[in-house]
Structure formats: structure tokens, C-alpha cells
Amino acid sequence: MDRRQLLGLGLSKLWLTAFGTAAMALAQTPGPALAAERRPGRKPAGGASSRPRLVMLDPGHGGNDPGAIGTRGTFEKEVTLDIAREVARILAGRTNVAVKLTRRDDRFLALDERVALTREAGADLFVSIHADSAPNADARGLSAYILSEKASDSFASRLAQQENQADRFGKPGSFGGGRIVKDILLDLTARHTRHASLAARQLLVEGAGKELRLLENPMRSANFAVLKAPDVPSVLVETGFLSNPRDEEILRDATARRVVSRVLAREIAGVLSNPAFA
Numbered sequence: 184m185d186r187r188q189l190l191g192l193g194l195s196k197l198w199l200t201a202f203g204t205a206a207m208a209l210a211q212t213p214g215p216a217l218a219a220e221r222r223p224g225r226k227p228a229g230g231a232s233s234r235p236r237l238v239m240l241d242p243g244h245g246g247n248d249p250g251a252i253g254t255r256g257t258f259e260k261e262v263t264l265d266i267a268r269e270v271a272r273i274l275a276g277r278t279n280v281a282v283k284l285t286r287r288d289d290r291f292l293a294l295d296e297r298v299a300l301t302r303e304a305g306a307d308l309f310v311s312i313h314a315d316s317a318p319n320a321d322a323r324g325l326s327a328y329i330l331s332e333k334a335s336d337s338f339a340s341r342l343a344q345q346e347n348q349a350d351r352f353g354k355p356g357s358f359g360g361g362r363i364v365k366d367i368l369l370d371l372t373a374r375h376t377r378h379a380s381l382a383a384r385q386l387l388v389e390g391a392g393k394e395l396r397l398l399e400n401p402m403r404s405a406n407f408a409v410l411k412a413p414d415v416p417s418v419l420v421e422t423g424f425l426s427n428p429r430d431e432e433i434l435r436d437a438t439a440r441r442v443v444s445r446v447l448a449r450e451i452a453g454v455l456s457n458p459a460f461a
């Protein structure tokens with residue numbers, strides 16, 4: 184039984200009664216057009232279809248927002264796009280996984296817009312890819328975050344604050360007004376989403392750690408705006424930190440990035456087929 188079926192069974196009465204109107208509005212809300220990699224078919228209600236599960240990859244930053252800039256001049260927005268595109272290329276070769284990207288080129292996307300694209304696509308998993316500047320320059324290695332109002336530590340909290348400022352690069356008021364879901368609906372779906380996000384983070388980090396260097400305490404949480412889809416399990420992966428010279432050396436090297444991409448692709452596919460993530 185997948186996430187939608189579970190929610191459908193548990194919540195159908197509520198959605199049909201008290202929240203029917205809100206649910207209808209949600210279902211009918213149009214979203215921005217997507218450049219589809221491979222459009223997965225929607226799972227028929229109640230059926231045991233084997234439709235591919237959809238991951239939305241989100242290359243952090245872009246356009247006016249370079250993200251972190253390493254001491255050797257490496258732009259985070261370029262590292263994240265390159266890794267995400269390579270992960271997408273690898274995953275496109277699998278029959279049981281469908282993949283989309285929030286951006287395929289060097290353009291600015293507001294954080295809300297990334298969330299909206301993900302929800303509109305009906306993604307099963309959202310993975311935002313980053314290589315930020317760490318609050319501590321010695322910090323290096325891969326880590327992954329899930330959403331939490333309360334950060335796992337001050338390092339995580341500062342990173343999320345820094346990341347949430349990305350929207351300052353956009354036009355004022357150009358996005359962000361579309362709060363389309365009532366808080367009460369968020370509460371109903373949030374529990375399942377949180378469970379699945381926890382499972383995804385654990386599987387991704389444990390799998391990646393077999394080949395890639397991990398940050399100390401790599402399973403983290405903080406209040407990242409881009410992780411706020413209430414109904415799509417979401418993880419933000421810091422592939423490393425451009426504030427660390429050794430991490431920058433790896434992330435600016437095309438061959439090393441291929442390794443990171445291959446590992447991420449393998450582990451994302453593993454999450455999507457893992458019963459703990461169902």
C-alpha cells in the first residue's frame with residue numbers, strides 16, 4: 184500500500200465531510216507547467232498498479248542566486264545542477280523510477296515555487312541538492328536534513344536561515360502568495376510525510392556513507408522552507424560544503440561529482456523501493 188492509498192483510506196471520511204471543500208480547492212488548483220522527464224501515470228484508485236515512483240530532484244539556487252561560492256570560485260548553483268542532472272540521467276534508465284527536476288538550467292526559482300512544482304507533479308519524494316557554506320569552515324562531508332521547527336543544533340539552524348534567504352534574489356512578491364492548503368489539512372498529512380521523510384533521510388545517509396565521506400552527525404533537521412510540502416516526503420542533501428577547501432576540490436571535479444551522482448541515484452532508487460518508505 185503506498186502513501187496515497189494509506190492516506191486515502193485513513194482520511195477519506197474527513198476529506199469528504201469537514202474538509203471536502205478545501206480538498207476540492209486543492210485538487211483543482213492549477214500549478215506551473217513542468218518540463219517532464221518522464222511523465223508517470225497516476226496510480227488508479229484502489230489498484231495495485233506498478234507505476235514508477237516519482238522523485239523530484241531540486242538543484243539548489245540558480246539564476247541571480249549563486250548559492251555558496253568556494254574560495255576557488257566554485258558556484259553552488261552549478262554544482263547542484265550538474266549533480267541533479269546526472270542523477271536524473273542515471274535514474275531515467277530505471278523502469279520503476281520516474282524523475283523530474285525543478286530546474287534544468289541556470290534560472291532562479293523561489294522556494295515556494297519548488298514546493299509547488301513538487302506537489303503539482305504528485306511526487307513520491309523530493310530531494311533538494313545543495314553544497315552550501317557551513318557555519319564552521321572545518322565542516323565537510325555529506326549530510327541530509329528533514330524539516331523540523333526545532334533545528335537539530337545551532338549549525339543546522341544557521342544553515343536553514345541562510346538557505347531560506349534565497350528568495351531575496353527573486354522579484355518582490357513574484358511568488359509566495361499561494362498558500363493553498365488549510366492548516367488543518369497540513370496536520371492530517373504531516374504525520375505520514377514526516378515518517379517517510381525520516382525513513383528517506385536514514386536510507387540515503389546510510390547508503391551514501393558506504394562510499395562517501397559523511398559529516399559528523401549527518402542526519403539533521405532544521406526549518407528549511409523548501410522542505411515544507413505537507414504531503415511529499417522531503418529531504419535536503421548537502422553533498423558537501425564549498426566553505427571547506429577539500430570538499431570544494433571534490434565538488435569542482437567533474438569525475439568526483441559523477442561518483443556523488445551515482446551514489447545518490449542508487450540510494451534514491453533504494454528509498455523508493457524500500458518498504459520502510461511505503
Ligand SMILES: [Zn+2]
Binds near residue numbers: 243250259313314346
Ligand atoms: Zn544551498
